[in-house]
Amino acid sequence: MTEQRKVLVTQRFFDPESLAYLKANGCEVCIASLADGQGDGDLSEDRLAELLAEADGWIVGHAWINAALLARLPRLQVIARRGVGYERVDVDAVQAAGKVATIAVGGNDASVADHAIAMMLALGRLGEAKARMVRGDWAISLGRDLYGKTVGVVGIGRIGRGVVKRLAGFDAQVLAYSPQPDWSYGRESGVRYVDLNTLLAESDYVTLHAPLQDDTRLLIDDVALSRMKPTAFLINTARGGLVDDRALLQALRDGVIAGAGLDVFLSETDPLYRATTDALLALPNVVATPHSGASTHEGLQRTNLIAAQCVVAVLNGDTPPAPCVIADGRGHFSTEE
Missing domain, CATH: 3.40.50.720 (NAD(P)-binding Rossmann-like Domain)
Known part of the structure; x- marks a missing residue:
């Protein structure tokens, strides 16, 4: 039996359909517990590294993603933003770390x-x-x-x-x-x-x-x-x-x-x-309004599913839809001895 891949979700309002999609594709899903009023952008690097220590995939909202954090996450393969802006993602660092980062184009x-x-x-x-x-x-x-x-x-x-x-x-x-x-x-x-x-x-x-x-x-x-x-x-x-x-x-x-x-x-x-x-x-x-323009039940369901599909594609060794990919460093490392 294929070993389950572990996916961490650090966003609220992750709907049952998207959760079921991940599970049906062999993913064990953990949804991070956040305090009232807290977003993943409020979490420290140490806390993120702790949460993500065993994660193969990460569905993220507004956390800062940089080289220092990625260096602590050798197992992580894919970072999927549930949204389309990515100014908090250091795409060069993702590329250099040999990982994939995606956005949920068209969802919201x-x-x-x-x-x-x-x-x-x-x-x-x-x-x-x-x-x-x-x-x-x-x-x-x-x-x-x-x-x-x-x-x-x-x-x-x-x-x-x-x-x-x-x-x-x-x-x-x-x-x-x-x-x-x-x-x-x-x-x-x-x-x-x-x-x-x-x-x-x-x-x-x-x-x-x-x-x-x-x-x-x-x-x-x-x-x-x-x-x-x-x-x-x-x-x-x-x-x-x-x-x-x-x-x-x-x-x-x-x-x-x-x-x-x-x-x-x-x-x-x-x-x-x-x-x-x-x-x-x-x-x-x-x-x-509190940065909630994209936050409707329907909009979040769409972006959740796109993020989940991107995670599954990468964990399966495939490539997500091109408009969703903002960094793909899987070919970054040399295969020479």
């Missing part, structure tokens, strides 16, 4: 696109209405339609295109910014590619769907915010590092823009911004 695109639209509607129509009603203030306040508005989409990958599809139902005019425009997609979808400054100046809603990398870090700063309409809204369901939160806080206080919908914050990776996050949350023109 629809969930995040839905969330971005929900934030647009909430900013324009809901705001703090319920809080006012609880206080006994039932006075009618005027909202703003999404219908017929101009929406600027920064980053036009899978999620950005999902947002574009949903905006068609609102008869919105869509502007897009991308360093590498796909002109054929623009013609087919009716999206107009423009430079970032034009997008900021003309949009009623600006929604961010770009990856976090050197050329996008703090892309939306005080200068960028000053280019937006005073009636415009900013939505960020991508990565906190795309926006200078201190500049955003000042812009919202000064009426430079009308409001913001935020699912991600700089304080997630930099504790020095915690006070800024708290101040943003206190503003009546901010709609906020």
Whole structure:
């Protein structure tokens, strides 16, 4: 009988179907016990090394993965992110260690696109209405339609295109910014590619769907915010590092823009911004969620299963779907004596 492979899951909400898939493919699964409010990104290197000591596969959320940790895990073969961002994964270190790292491409695109639209509607129509009603203030306040508005989409990958599809139902005019425009997609979808400054100046809603990398870090700063309409809204369901939160806080206080919908914050990776996050949350023109745009029952089931399939593929000596692979170091080591 083939020896069972051991897989550690350090994420909550790992559904029974994905668990059954791993077990049916000869995997013994351990789901790490995390304290309330704790994520795997909060675990120390020592604790991760302890949990993963006998693991062949790891389904991970937001833990930092670097050369020092990998050096302590000679048995580990595959690291599967239940998500698509991988700025916390040192892909060069994974490659050098002879391991495989994957992401769950396509699993949560629809969930995040839905969330971005929900934030647009909430900013324009809901705001703090319920809080006012609880206080006994039932006075009618005027909202703003999404219908017929101009929406600027920064980053036009899978999620950005999902947002574009949903905006068609609102008869919105869509502007897009991308360093590498796909002109054929623009013609087919009716999206107009423009430079970032034009997008900021003309949009009623600006929604961010770009990856976090050197050329996008703090892309939306005080200068960028000053280019937006005073009636415009900013939505960020991508990565906190795309926006200078201190500049955003000042812009919202000064009426430079009308409001913001935020699912991600700089304080997630930099504790020095915690006070800024708290101040943003206190503003009546901010709609906020705790980095949960991808976290629906359906979205997590999809990403869980993709991560599980990637783990099984690697443990079977196969290759996961190419879009999911961010590092594959299995051919890194020389076979020479």
